[in-house]
Amino acid sequence: MADEPLVLGIETSCDETGVGIVRGTTLLADAVASSVDTHARFGGVVPEIASRAHLESMVPTIERALKDAGISARDLDGIAVTAGPGLAGALLVGVSAAKAYAYALNKPLYGVNHLASHICVDQLEHGPLPEPTMALLVSGGHSSLLLAPDITNDVRPLGATIDDAAGEAFDKIARVLDLGFPGGPVIDRLAREGDPKAIAFPRGLSGSRDPAYDFSFSGLKTSVARWIEAKRAAGEDVPVRDVAASFQEAVVDVLTRKAVRACRDEGVDHLMIGGGVAANSRLRALAQERCDKAGIRLRVPRPGLCTDNGAMVAALGAEMVARNRPVSDLGLSADSSLPVTETHVPGAHSHGHDHVHEISKDNLYS
Amino acid sequence: MDTATPAVTVALHDGSSVVAETGQVDARRHGELLLPAVDRILAEAGTKLDAVTGVVVGVGPGPYTGLRVGLVTAATFGSALSVPVHGLCTLDALAYAAGLDGLEGPFAVATDARRKEVYWARYEDYRTRDGDPCVDRPAEVADRLAGLPVAGAGALLYPEAFPDARGPEHVSAGALASLAAERLAAGAGLLPPQPLYLRRPDAQVPKNYKVVTPK
Ligand SMILES: [Zn+2]
Numbered sequence: 001m002a003d004e005p006l007v008l009g010i011e012t013s014c015d016e017t018g019v020g021i022v023r024g025t026t027l028l029a030d031a032v033a034s035s036v037d038t039h040a041r042f043g044g045v046v047p048e049i050a051s052r053a054h055l056e057s058m059v060p061t062i063e064r065a066l067k068d069a070g071i072s073a074r075d076l077d078g079i080a081v082t083a084g085p086g087l088a089g090a091l092l093v094g095v096s097a098a099k100a101y102a103y104a105l106n107k108p109l110y111g112v113n114h115l116a117s118h119i120c121v122d123q124l125e126h127g128p129l130p131e132p133t134m135a136l137l138v139s140g141g142h143s144s145l146l147l148a149p150d151i152t153n154d155v156r157p158l159g160a161t162i163d164d165a166a167g168e169a170f171d172k173i174a175r176v177l178d179l180g181f182p183g184g185p186v187i188d189r190l191a192r193e194g195d196p197k198a199i200a201f202p203r204g205l206s207g208s209r210d211p212a213y214d215f216s217f218s219g220l221k222t223s224v225a226r227w228i229e230a231k232r233a234a235g236e237d238v239p240v241r242d243v244a245a246s247f248q249e250a251v252v253d254v255l256t257r258k259a260v261r262a263c264r265d266e267g268v269d270h271l272m273i274g275g276g277v278a279a280n281s282r283l284r285a286l287a288q289e290r291c292d293k294a295g296i297r298l299r300v301p302r303p304g305l306c307t308d309n310g311a312m313v314a315a316l317g318a319e320m321v322a323r324n325r326p327v328s329d330l331g332l333s334a335d336s337s338l339p340v341t342e343t344h345v346p347g348a349h350s351h352g353h354d355h356v357h358e359i360s361k362d363n364l365y366s
Numbered sequence: 367m368d369t370a371t372p373a374v375t376v377a378l379h380d381g382s383s384v385v386a387e388t389g390q391v392d393a394r395r396h397g398e399l400l401l402p403a404v405d406r407i408l409a410e411a412g413t414k415l416d417a418v419t420g421v422v423v424g425v426g427p428g429p430y431t432g433l434r435v436g437l438v439t440a441a442t443f444g445s446a447l448s449v450p451v452h453g454l455c456t457l458d459a460l461a462y463a464a465g466l467d468g469l470e471g472p473f474a475v476a477t478d479a480r481r482k483e484v485y486w487a488r489y490e491d492y493r494t495r496d497g498d499p500c501v502d503r504p505a506e507v508a509d510r511l512a513g514l515p516v517a518g519a520g521a522l523l524y525p526e527a528f529p530d531a532r533g534p535e536h537v538s539a540g541a542l543a544s545l546a547a548e549r550l551a552a553g554a555g556l557l558p559p560q561p562l563y564l565r566r567p568d569a570q571v572p573k574n575y576k577v578v579t580p581k
Contacts, residue, residue: 052561059442092434096438097439104416330401333397
């Protein structure tokens with residue numbers, strides 16, 4: 001075990017300052033400082049507030065992670081950081097810190113993709129990822145179906161939302177119902193006491209001619225809002241629990257149906273679900289039910305690893321080290337729209353895998 | 367190092383003088399340029415980062431995104447190397463550089479705050495600031511400075527407001543390090559390495575929920 005790579009990962013793409021430390025596929029520390037409460041009164045993440053909070057929390061969170069893991073920074077085999085996608089100013093704080101840390105400690109640097117990290121984090125919970133893995137990533141920022149033959153360098157997008165992310169829809173419906181921000185946890189809680197069949201809300205992009213793997217939640221959101229307004233206009237009480245349950249059912253029905261279909265079509269017998277919405281209890285239950293029926297093995301990390309954190313970045317970084325992927329260089333920049341196909345951002349002077357170690361050491365750190 | 371203005375500037379100081387210095391002006395690439403610049407001056411000086419016994423960083427005021435690059439880099443160096451990290455007002459370093467160029471007090475310095483405003487401060491002499499740094503419209507600043515010479519890009523950008531605008535245009539890390547070394551040697555304290563934003567974050571509370579049912 002001791003020869004598995006020991007990697008520190010930094011994540012600052014949105015409102016969580018996350019620093020995780022892993023050894024191979026073993027989680028050693030997962031320190032997170034969140035600015036979510038500061039954003040709550042704005043009803044969404046305010047980029048400048050997030051960036052300011054990242055600057056304040058960055059070094060204390062790194063130091064806390066090292067302490068929690070009980071390791072010395074000198075023993076690290078690499079520093080990984082989310083290079084994108086995400087909020088530009090927020091990403092920049094983490095990327096700058098990671099570069100400074102890697103440089104000061106003379107360690108290899110890996111700028112990695114946030115979405116690939118969300119998939120890779122499951123290694124910390126359920127062991128090495130099967131290859132290929134089908135992944136459904138759902139959060140406030142993304143809703144995608146991805147096929148990952150090799151998490152370090154081959155991730156293929158099969159489908160994504162064409163309008164709102166699933167988590168965004170939860171936030172918006174929570175706002176319509178005056179439930180506060182973020183909307184996911186409170187809707188999940190209320191829905192448990194409601195009837196998911198009470199109201200038949202529409203399932204977006206589910207027609208036979210619609211794209212098989214894309215999602216749309218904008219029409220659903222409008223339909224739910226309209227239904228609530230009609231009740232209010234008629235002077236009737238809004239059955240909040242039934243609305244929450246029926247709305248949530250519409251979202252998770254489409255997500256799981258399409259994910260299972262993608263597995264079948266591609267002949268993949270594993271499905272992983274990640275991202276903040278993967279913490280939703282109904283999504284987990286329905287996915288389990290449908291995967292069991294289809295003979296697919298479902299892997300969902302525990303809720304704390306589904307939301308944004310540094311451990312997921314460290315997990316992917318450790319895989320990069322283990323597979324000898326090219327390192328990033330000191331000119332690494334944050335890329336707010338880094339495509340999911342770019343699992344990592346190798347340096348300009350890397351020429352494939354064979355000479356990576358010698359070349360990068362000369363270029364970066366000597 | 368200082369990244370509070372369009373200049374990304376890094377210097378190495380040995381306690382008595384500047385050993386190496388570099389500066390590039392690019393308002394949009396602070397994140398990409400800073401570490402390679404650090405690497406370059408250390409190589410030029412024939413030394414390594416772990417020989418450094420302290421870090422001084424410009425704390426602004428300055429446009430935030432770039433400003434944070436220097437601050438988080440300095441803080442991370444401090445943590446990784448277990449060395450102290452000090453902050454110094456970027457305008458003080460610019461005033462110090464103006465003084466070394468021969469500008470005598472009283473004078474003022476101004477940097478570009480964008481949105482048609484400048485960050486500025488008034489100086490008795492090149493080591494002594496008079497009051498806190500502010501952010502204001504050039505015309506308002508001009509009224510309060512009554513024709514004093516003003517150094518920096520913020521002055522050069524608005525010649526109508528600042529007819530006696532001077533160089534240096536940008537801050538240099540050499541001046542920043544020299545001033546810090548001077549203050550530390552005199553036993554004077556420096557600032558904590560925390561940003562001078564001078565403005566609240568732009569954050570709009572979303573308007574009340576919009577009705578979607580057609581009327
Ligand atoms: Zn995420």
